[in-house]
Amino acid sequence: MFEYQPSQALLANKIILITGAGDGIGKQAALSYAAHGATVVLLGRTEQKLIQVYDEIVANGGATPAIITLDLQTATTAQYAELAQLVTHEFGRLDGLLHNASLLGSLGLIEQMDIDSLETVLKVNVTAQAALTQAVMPLLRAAPSASIIFTSSSVGRKGRAFWGAYAISKFATEGMMQTLADELEDSNIRTNSINPGGTRTSMRASAYPAEDPMTLKTPADIMPVYLYLMGDDSLNDNGKAFNAQ
Numbered sequence: 001m002f003e004y005q006p007s008q009a010l011l012a013n014k015i016i017l018i019t020g021a022g023d024g025i026g027k028q029a030a031l032s033y034a035a036h037g038a039t040v041v042l043l044g045r046t047e048q049k050l051i052q053v054y055d056e057i058v059a060n061g062g063a064t065p066a067i068i069t070l071d072l073q074t075a076t077t078a079q080y081a082e083l084a085q086l087v088t089h090e091f092g093r094l095d096g097l098l099h100n101a102s103l104l105g106s107l108g109l110i111e112q113m114d115i116d117s118l119e120t121v122l123k124v125n126v127t128a129q130a131a132l133t134q135a136v137m138p139l140l141r142a143a144p145s146a147s148i149i150f151t152s153s154s155v156g157r158k159g160r161a162f163w164g165a166y167a168i169s170k171f172a173t174e175g176m177m178q179t180l181a182d183e184l185e186d187s188n189i190r191t192n193s194i195n196p197g198g199t200r201t202s203m204r205a206s207a208y209p210a211e212d213p214m215t216l217k218t219p220a221d222i223m224p225v226y227l228y229l230m231g232d233d234s235l236n237d238n239g240k241a242f243n244a245q
C-alpha cells in the first residue's frame, strides 16, 4: 500500500469533501485528490487557509473547488443541513468523505483530566464526524460508489498513558468506522480508517515539541493510502484499519 501508484485520472469526476482541509494532512489530501481529477469540497474553520488551498488547486489546473467554512466545535444541526443542501445544489452527490479535522487537546493523566476539555475534543473528533456523516448520507448514497475515510492514530488502536481525550476520541473514531462499515455492508458506501503515523504537521509539533520535524514523513509522503482508499481500486475494502506508513 505504501508503494501504491495511482493513475493520474484515479479520481476523475469524483466529488470529495475533506474536513480540516486548510492545513497539514487535510490540505495535502485536498491537493492530491484534486491533482488526480477530483472536485474537492474544502471544509475548515479558518477561511483564509481554505482560500489558499483553493488558489493552489486552481493554479495547478485542478477543478474549481468549493469552500465551506464551518467550526466543527460549534456547528449546529441546521448548519449541517445547510452544508448538505449546498453540496446537493452544486454537485448532487458525494463520492468521498475524508474525516480529517481533529483537535489534540491537552495531554496528561486521565485522573487529572479536565472534563470540559474532554467534551470539546469529543465534540470535534467524534460527534462532528457523526453529524456530518448523517447529514451527507443521502449524497453518498446518490454516488455510484462512495468512500468514507476516518482518521485514526496509533493511540486509537492501543491506549497509551497521557494521551487522554485524544486517545479516547480516536478509539471512538475506530468504533464509528467499524459500526458504520457493518451497517453499510451491502450498500454502495465503504468505510475505512487510516492511521497517518508521525507526520510533519503543526499538530505533531504540538504533541512532540522537542522532536526534529525533518525526521518525519511529510503529508505528501503518506498520500498513497489516502488515494487508494478514495479511488475505485479499494471498492472491495470495508471496515478495515489502514496504516499510512
Ligand SMILES: NC(=O)c1ccc[n+]([C@@H]2O[C@H](COP(=O)([O-])OP(=O)(O)OC[C@H]3O[C@@H](n4cnc5c(N)ncnc54)[C@H](OP(=O)(O)O)[C@@H]3O)[C@@H](O)[C@H]2O)c1
Binding pocket: 019, 020, 021, 022, 023, 024, 025, 026, 043, 044, 045, 046, 049, 070, 071, 072, 073, 074, 099, 100, 101, 102, 103, 124, 151, 152, 153, 154, 195, 196, 197, 198, 199, 200, 201, 202, 203, 204
Ligand atoms: N500529524 C501526525 O503525526 C498525526 C498522527 C496521527 C494522526 N493524525 C491525525 O491526522 C489528522 C490531521 O492532523 P494534522 O497533523 O494534519 O493536524 P493539523 O495540522 O493540526 O490540521 C488539523 C486541521 O483540522 C482543522 N480543525 C481543527 N479543529 C477544527 C474545528 N473545530 N473545525 C474545523 N476544522 C478544524 C484545523 O483547522 P485550522 O487550520 O483552522 O486550525 C486544521 O486544518 C487528525 O485527525 C490527526 O488526529 C496526525
